[in-house]
Amino acid sequence: MARAKRGVKGRRRHKKWIKRASGAFGRRKNIYKAAVEVAMRGLKYSFKGRKLEKRIYRALWIQRINAASRLHGMPYGRLMAGLKRKNVALDRKILADLAVHDAAAFGKLVELAKA
Numbered sequence: 001m002a003r004a005k006r007g008v009k010g011r012r013r014h015k016k017w018i019k020r021a022s023g024a025f026g027r028r029k030n031i032y033k034a035a036v037e038v039a040m041r042g043l044k045y046s047f048k049g050r051k052l053e054k055r056i057y058r059a060l061w062i063q064r065i066n067a068a069s070r071l072h073g074m075p076y077g078r079l080m081a082g083l084k085r086k087n088v089a090l091d092r093k094i095l096a097d098l099a100v101h102d103a104a105a106f107g108k109l110v111e112l113a114k115a
Contacts, residue, residue, distance in 0.1 A: 014032045017032060017035050017036045018030060018032065018035045020042065020043075021034075021035035021038040021039045021042070024038045057093075058092060060096070061092040061093055061095070061096035062076065062092060062096075064096040064099050064100060065079070065080075065092060065095050065096050065099055067099070068099030068100075068103070068106055069099075069106075069110055072106075072107055072110040072111075074110055074113065074114060078113070079110060079113050082112070082113025082114060082115075083109065083112070083113050085113075086112055086113065088109065088112065088113075090109075095109070
């Protein structure tokens with residue numbers, strides 16, 4: 001039986017993985033076996049990173065809301081409970097944006113939550 005060499009298809013497959021590993025150092029960016037390992041690890045981290053990013057942003061929004069609400073004399077937990085009681089349907093992203101860019105509107109929301 002004749003020996004089957006990889007040819008065009010194999011080279012194309014190898015180049016795909018080597019391109020994905022292009023930012024790696026040393027032989028890890030241009031030796032196929034090492035490039036596959038690096039690229040696979042990178043893909044795992046990118047998947048995990050997309051999930052982590054959501055958590056990190058939510059924590060940042062909560063910190064901003066807490067800091068702004070304490071300036072108005074109300075901690076974060078009581079503010080959120082008060083807004084929920086008044087049926088104010090603003091999420092944390094919008095509240096944090098208001099706290100940073102429009103302090104007057106945020107102050108009105110805090111007063112609403114106090115009442």
